[in-house]
Amino acid sequence: MTNINFYSRYQMKRMIEAGELDPERDVVISINDTPQEYKEMFELLTTLYDADNKPEAWQNYTCLMFNDDEGDFSELQARVIKTFVDNHGVKKNYHIHCFAGVSRSGAVAKWINEYYDQCIMYLDDYMGYNRHVFNELHKLSGTSLLAYYEQLEKQGRMM
Numbered sequence: 001m002t003n004i005n006f007y008s009r010y011q012m013k014r015m016i017e018a019g020e021l022d023p024e025r026d027v028v029i030s031i032n033d034t035p036q037e038y039k040e041m042f043e044l045l046t047t048l049y050d051a052d053n054k055p056e057a058w059q060n061y062t063c064l065m066f067n068d069d070e071g072d073f074s075e076l077q078a079r080v081i082k083t084f085v086d087n088h089g090v091k092k093n094y095h096i097h098c099f100a101g102v103s104r105s106g107a108v109a110k111w112i113n114e115y116y117d118q119c120i121m122y123l124d125d126y127m128g129y130n131r132h133v134f135n136e137l138h139k140l141s142g143t144s145l146l147a148y149y150e151q152l153e154k155q156g157r158m159m
Contacts, residue, residue: 003093006109008101031098107133
């Protein structure tokens, strides 16, 4: 089973700088608020994953920039995340971060858990996720947030 975790920007930076991520088994989805944050995380991830100068290193991380505002997450960004996740499947551990490590990264982590039916309990039950990001990812993968909640009701996990 793959691990799916989400973090704050600070936690992710600390993990990268401390060498806690293994480029062979860990992939990163970096969600940033500003161009400066994007650039900093891109450089940190490039240093981590391209230490051996492998041309395929960039395939193990993706950097995006969008806010928590509903209109700020586009279908194109959802496609970037879905393509990234499709390319890695359950072969790797996912590490997702946003500024606070609550709503955007939580939504992506929760969606990956659902998408691959990993049944990671803390993600199944997590309620602090960004509904818009989660719904856009679900729509792209063929389901809607309404269908998601209907499925929870059928499973007796929602009253």
